[in-house]
Amino acid sequence: HVRNYTMGDVVARYKMAQGFSVLHPMGWDAFGLPAENAAIERKIHPGTWTRENIANMKAQFRPLGLTLDWSREFATCDPEYYGQQQAMFLDFLDAGLVYRKAAVVNWDPVDMTVLANEQVEDGRGWRSGAVVERRELTQWFFKISDYSEDLLDALDGLDDWPAKVKTMQANWIGKSRGIEIDFHLTAPVEGVDAIPCYSTRPDTLHGASFIAISPDHPLSKALEAEDPAVAAFCVEARKGATTEEAMEKAEKLGHDTGLRVKHPADDRELPVWIGNFVLMEYGTGAVFGCPAHDQRDLDFARKYGLDVRNAFYLPGSSKDVADEALVPPKTEKVRYVSHFAGIQEASSLEAIETTIDWFEEHRLGRGMTRYRLRDWGLSRQRYWGCPIPVVHCDSCGVVPEKKENLPIELPEDVTFDRPGNPLDWHPSWRQVPCPKCGDAARRETDTMDTFVDSSWYYARFTAPRALTPTQAKDAEYWMNVDQYIGGIEHAILHLLYSRFFARAMQICGHLPESAVEPFDALFTQGMVTHAIYQGTNQAGRKEYYFPEEVDLKDGGAFLKEDGREIEIVPSAKMSKSKRNVVNPMDIIAKYGADTARWFVLSDSPPERDVEWTDAGAEAASKHLARVHRLAMEIAGAEEGDSSQDEALLREMHKTIQDVTNGVESFGFNAAIAKLYAFANTLGRSKASSKARREAVATLAQLMSPMTPHLSEEIWQALGKTGMVTAAPWPVADEAMLVEDTVTLPIQINGKRKSEIVVAKDLARAEIEAMALADDQVQKALAGNAPKKLIVVPGRIVNVVI
RNA sequence: GCGGGUGUGGCGGAAUUGGUAGACGCACUUGGUUUAGGUCCAAGCGCCGCAAGGCGUGGGGGUUCAAGUCCCUCCACCCGCACCA
Numbered sequence: 001h002v003r004n005y006t007m008g009d010v011v012a013r014y015k016m017a018q019g020f021s022v023l024h025p026m027g028w029d030a031f032g033l034p035a036e037n038a039a040i041e042r043k044i045h046p047g048t049w050t051r052e053n054i055a056n057m058k059a060q061f062r063p064l065g066l067t068l069d070w071s072r073e074f075a076t077c078d079p080e081y082y083g084q085q086q087a088m089f090l091d092f093l094d095a096g097l098v099y100r101k102a103a104v105v106n107w108d109p110v111d112m113t114v115l116a117n118e119q120v121e122d123g124r125g126w127r128s129g130a131v132v133e134r135r136e137l138t139q140w141f142f143k144i145s146d147y148s149e150d151l152l153d154a155l156d157g158l159d160d161w162p163a164k165v166k167t168m169q170a171n172w173i174g175k176s177r178g179i180e181i182d183f184h185l186t187a188p189v190e191g192v193d194a195i196p197c198y199s200t201r202p203d204t205l206h207g208a209s210f211i212a213i214s215p216d217h218p219l220s221k222a223l224e225a226e227d228p229a230v231a232a233f234c235v236e237a238r239k240g241a242t243t244e245e246a247m248e249k250a251e252k253l254g255h256d257t258g259l260r261v262k263h264p265a266d267d268r269e270l271p272v273w274i275g276n277f278v279l280m281e282y283g284t285g286a287v288f289g290c291p292a293h294d295q296r297d298l299d300f301a302r303k304y305g306l307d308v309r310n311a312f313y314l315p316g317s318s319k320d321v322a323d324e325a326l327v328p329p330k331t332e333k334v335r336y337v338s339h340f341a342g343i344q345e346a347s348s349l350e351a352i353e354t355t356i357d358w359f360e361e362h363r364l365g366r367g368m369t370r371y372r373l374r375d376w377g378l379s380r381q382r383y384w385g386c387p388i389p390v391v392h393c394d395s396c397g398v399v400p401e402k403k404e405n406l407p408i409e410l411p412e413d414v415t416f417d418r419p420g421n422p423l424d425w426h427p428s429w430r431q432v433p434c435p436k437c438g439d440a441a442r443r444e445t446d447t448m449d450t451f452v453d454s455s456w457y458y459a460r461f462t463a464p465r466a467l468t469p470t471q472a473k474d475a476e477y478w479m480n481v482d483q484y485i486g487g488i489e490h491a492i493l494h495l496l497y498s499r500f501f502a503r504a505m506q507i508c509g510h511l512p513e514s515a516v517e518p519f520d521a522l523f524t525q526g527m528v529t530h531a532i533y534q535g536t537n538q539a540g541r542k543e544y545y546f547p548e549e550v551d552l553k554d555g556g557a558f559l560k561e562d563g564r565e566i567e568i569v570p571s572a573k574m575s576k577s578k579r580n581v582v583n584p585m586d587i588i589a590k591y592g593a594d595t596a597r598w599f600v601l602s603d604s605p606p607e608r609d610v611e612w613t614d615a616g617a618e619a620a621s622k623h624l625a626r627v628h629r630l631a632m633e634i635a636g637a638e639e640g641d642s643s644q645d646e647a648l649l650r651e652m653h654k655t656i657q658d659v660t661n662g663v664e665s666f667g668f669n670a671a672i673a674k675l676y677a678f679a680n681t682l683g684r685s686k687a688s689s690k691a692r693r694e695a696v697a698t699l700a701q702l703m704s705p706m707t708p709h710l711s712e713e714i715w716q717a718l719g720k721t722g723m724v725t726a727a728p729w730p731v732a733d734e735a736m737l738v739e740d741t742v743t744l745p746i747q748i749n750g751k752r753k754s755e756i757v758v759a760k761d762l763a764r765a766e767i768e769a770m771a772l773a774d775d776q777v778q779k780a781l782a783g784n785a786p787k788k789l790i791v792v793p794g795r796i797v798n799v800v801i
Numbered sequence: 802g803c804g805g806g807u808g809u810g811g812c813g814g815a816a817u818u819g820g821u822a823g824a825c826g827c828a829c830u831u832g833g834u835u836u837a838g839g840u841c842c843a844a845g846c847g848c849c850g851c852a853a854g855g856c857g858u859g860g861g862g863g864u865u866c867a868a869g870u871c872c873c874u875c876c877a878c879c880c881g882c883a884c885c886a
Contacts, residue, residue, distance in 0.1 A: 163805070167805060167882095174885070200886065281885090282884095673815065677824075747867070752821050
């Protein structure tokens with residue numbers, strides 16, 4: 001978080017200096033919670049988020065040079081915000097965008113926000129995640145799956161999003177074009193007479209040699225009840241499929257049910273197997289196996305001695321599949337064998353479409369497009385969250401709360417002394433009259449997933465205190481978000497949910513049509529990491545040490561306590577257990593916010609991780625102190641002129657250009673390198689104090705997005721009026737960027753050997769003459785004429801010998 | 802397996818997009834200041850070599866007057882997804 005908020009702030013300040021109005025939301029977690037507020041971290045609920053606490057938080061932000069307007073975190077516990085969210089929920093309900101259905105959930109009896117932290121210390125009490133039950137509950141869902149196609153298609157228009165994020169979302173939505181084919185059993189079983197199978201490769205149906213169904217398939221369950229062998233297999237198969245690692249290595253196991261189905265397009269009968277690799281959650285929970293064109297099916301067929309028959313061959317070949325399935329790219333032309341629709345040579349892509357048409361025509365199958373994306377379950381059996389504004393009435397059923405009764409606020413007098421949702425135990429909160437009939441009824445105690453809060457905060461920021469979720473003219477004016485900065489961890493859920501929410505809000509009239517893609521540009525920044533110091537203790541177990549327990553010398557790390565050398569694992573994600581977490585407030589206390597910002601931006605490109613090192617922070621701090629000293633010295637100097645002025649000012653304009661380009665392109669580290677270089681130049685310059693004043697003022701301006709405090713101080717010391725933040729961004733003077741003379745490197749056969757200094761617009765013939773007269777060139781030529789002489793004006797000379 | 806990405810000094814990383822590779826910073830070395838350490842200041846610092854010179858952007862090949870950058874090929878590492886039918 002440190003990094004994305006810092007970067008966001010830099011971009012915002014830069015844009016302000018460019019003359020833009022900036023709406024720049026900032027979260028309280030920008031620099032983490034201060035240590036003395038650790039209690040807040042443990043007990044996050046509205047009672048803690050008093051106005052006083054929020055004011056306190058804002059006060060802590062100001063010295064960091066960060067602006068704080070709102071945050072999606074305290075939005076979660078701010079009735080002013082979640083009241084609007086509840087209003088929107090009711091709109092969504094009207095529009096059919098949210099619905100209830102039964103679903104199996106992993107029910108965690110522990111409200112992890114509070115209880116887990118309370119009681120985990122002694123290792124005995126309730127621990128979040130320790131006693132998870134699978135329960136079937138009636139849950140609320142957003143109909144995000146209705147927007148699968150749109151959410152997928154619209155990714156194409158997001159030109160300023162990282163390809164990686166778009167790919168991840170596309171994979172998550174998981175569109176596939178295929179067909180559902182009924183395979184009829186030779187004899188009905190338990191009232192079932194056909195097994196529908198989904199396939200994206202109906203063109204290979206000729207090569208089908210078995211049907212595999214999931215152990216969770218209704219047919220498996222039916223057989224399981226009667227046949228102990230099937231039951232044993234299914235129990236084993238389900239067990240194996242639980243852990244991810246096991247799944248990766250898991251062997252393809254099968255159990256022959258003895259049942260047979262008719263092949264829909266020829267006269268064969270295919271065996272029906274239960275396969276541990278078939279997922280009930282995807283497709284129909286049943287597949288036809290085509291060993292010749294699917295490696296998994298081939299392995300399975302070889303193992304159990306099933307048929308392997310090619311549905312197609314590579315053109316000009318009739319080699320049957322042996323140990324490797326034939327899976328050419330779908331765009332490649334192949335030669336089909338006795339295809340039902342009469343296809344001979346075609347690409348799989350063409351053949352699939354033709355096959356689907358043929359099956360539909362003969363009423364043997366149903367072409368369909370499937371998506372992996374499932375509806376978004378938003379119910380949480382938790383205290384901390386936005387209450388779902390509905391009431392359960394014995395006579396009216398589920399009744400939406402009246403809008404005038406919003407916000408439905410969370411009660412503050414709750415206890416966390418037993419597992420489950422505290423709202424369920426509250427003595428009175430649930431008891432409300434039915435909004436419809438007025439009889440006694442019960443309030444819904446599920447709260448909303450906090451992803452709901454974060455799915456529309458950007459829209460709320462456009463009118464944070466409006467009495468409706470948004471205000472048309474403000475939303476129209478501010479949306480879309482020009483630049484969104486965040487971590488890659490939000491690539492799928494948060495960013496997909498937000499895209500859905502913007503669409504849903506548009507349907508309900510809360511956002512303009514132009515805002516259905518809420519984020520124009522996305523940048524995913526790297527994390528701040530820190531080395532881990534690890535050693536082994538007497539018991540032979542791994543132990544981690546805090547940085548302050550370690551001496552760094554001679555490139556190694558040594559324990560202060562006994563001088564023992566320990567291992568350094570560089571650049572690791574911060575984790576409490578690895579003892580490598582850097583508390584941002586400590587950094588602020590030790591170096592100041594400017595240094596923290598300067599260092600975090602300077603060390604590596606923003607999309608990569610940056611390793612926090614004391615040495616690096618120290619260097620940043622020293623440099624900023626040097627700039628400060630230099631500025632104060634210049635501020636106090638006499639005016640005058642010097643022959644060195646032009647050189648300094650030329651350098652200044654070049655720096656303006658480079659830094660501007662750097663900030664524009666998110667090349668903060670390179671921009672900061674230029675600022676270092678320019679500060680060094682300025683420090684050595686013998687220019688007049690007039691020119692140096694101009695230079696240092698510009699330096700302060702160019703640094704101001706990164707080091708607002710220092711820049712303001714310099715600005716003031718120079719006697720400038722107003723704030724540097726409000727001053728217009730400096731513009732490079734084109735004329736000052738063009739040098740009168742240029743240094744041209746001279747290459748001989750492409751290797752740099754020498755250089756000449758020439759006037760900017762010297763004629764080509766003269767440059768050639770000078771190059772040929774060069775000592776190095778003379779020596780290399782040894783009296784001969786060069787084969788070729790290349791002059792790239794202003795760039796380079798290459799002599800080919 | 803599929804998808805995305807990255808390989809440049811001891812380290813983090815620059816390179817106006819085909820034109821002086823190693824900017825800037827860290828670490829290190831030397832000198833000055835200081836009682837000393839730190840700070841501060843000056844200088845050095847890709848590799849081999851006393852030097853002249855040679856070699857250098859993961860390996861190999863190619864295009865070009867010129868390649869870190871373009872093309873082909875191989876290798877390594879990181880991230881995401883994954884019995885997805």
